[in-house]
Amino acid sequence: METEAYLGFEDPAAHAYRGRTRRTEPLFGPPGRIYVYFIYGMHHCLNLAVDRPGVPGCVLIRAVEPLAGPPAASGRGPGKLCRLLRLDTRDSGRHLFAPDTRLTLREGRPPRHVEVTTRVGIRHAVERPLRFFDADSPAVSARR
DNA sequence: CCAGGGATCCCCT
DNA sequence: GGGGATCCCTGGC
Numbered sequence: 040m041e042t043e044a045y046l047g048f049e050d051p052a053a054h055a056y057r058g059r060t061r062r063t064e065p066l067f068g069p070p071g072r073i074y075v076y077f078i079y080g081m082h083h084c085l086n087l088a089v090d091r092p093g094v095p096g097c098v099l100i101r102a103v104e105p106l107a108g109p110p111a112a113s114g115r116g117p118g119k120l121c122r123l124l125r126l127d128t129r130d131s132g133r134h135l136f137a138p139d140t141r142l143t144l145r146e147g148r149p150p151r152h153v154e155v156t157t158r159v160g161i162r163h164a165v166e167r168p169l170r171f172f173d174a175d176s177p178a179v180s181a182r183r
Numbered sequence: 184c185c186a187g188g189g190a191t192c193c194c195c196t
Numbered sequence: 197g198g199g200g201a202t203c204c205c206t207g208g209c
Contacts, residue, residue: 043204053204054203054204060191061191062191062192076190076203076204077189077190078189078190078203078205079187079205080187080190080203081189081205081206084204084205086204099204101204116206117204118205118206119205119206128190158204159205160203160204160205161204162203
């Protein structure tokens with residue numbers, strides 16, 4: 040319901056901007072590769088590589104909308120959704136469609152009302168309009 | 184507003 | 197191989 044794009048080599052806010060390291064290696068894989076990183080000593084964030092192999096463009100998942108069960112608030116925010124889905128760095132480097140992953144992708148309903156704003160919580164390239172969210176989803180906070 | 188908490192990475196021995 | 201800055205956040209004040 041809420042995502043941000045990170046443009047790799049051309050984006051100072053992207054992890055891969057500073058180079059290919061052990062941590063960022065999944066970003067350089069084929070589309071659908073999972074990149075989970077640990078931040079601030081207590082949170083995990085989920086990203087998906089989306090560009091050609093060797094080109095580290097990715098999408099940060101900032102909100103998910105549970106279809107049933109957990110309240111919308113538990114999927115609101117990149118750290119909280121990883122806790123909800125029990126994702127951690129062990130999931131990093133796996134692929135959405137590989138047999139060893141716990142996460143996969145299916146077609147869902149299309150977004151109702153897409154809005155675009157600047158990204159949240161970054162220090163570099165703060166002005167770029169690269170956050171995309173469904174303004175009608177209860178899983179998305181009204182930030183910005 | 185602010186700090187917690189730990190992995191990562193840079194840069195210096 | 198070690199010290200220190202940084203970090204795509206969150207909950208509590």
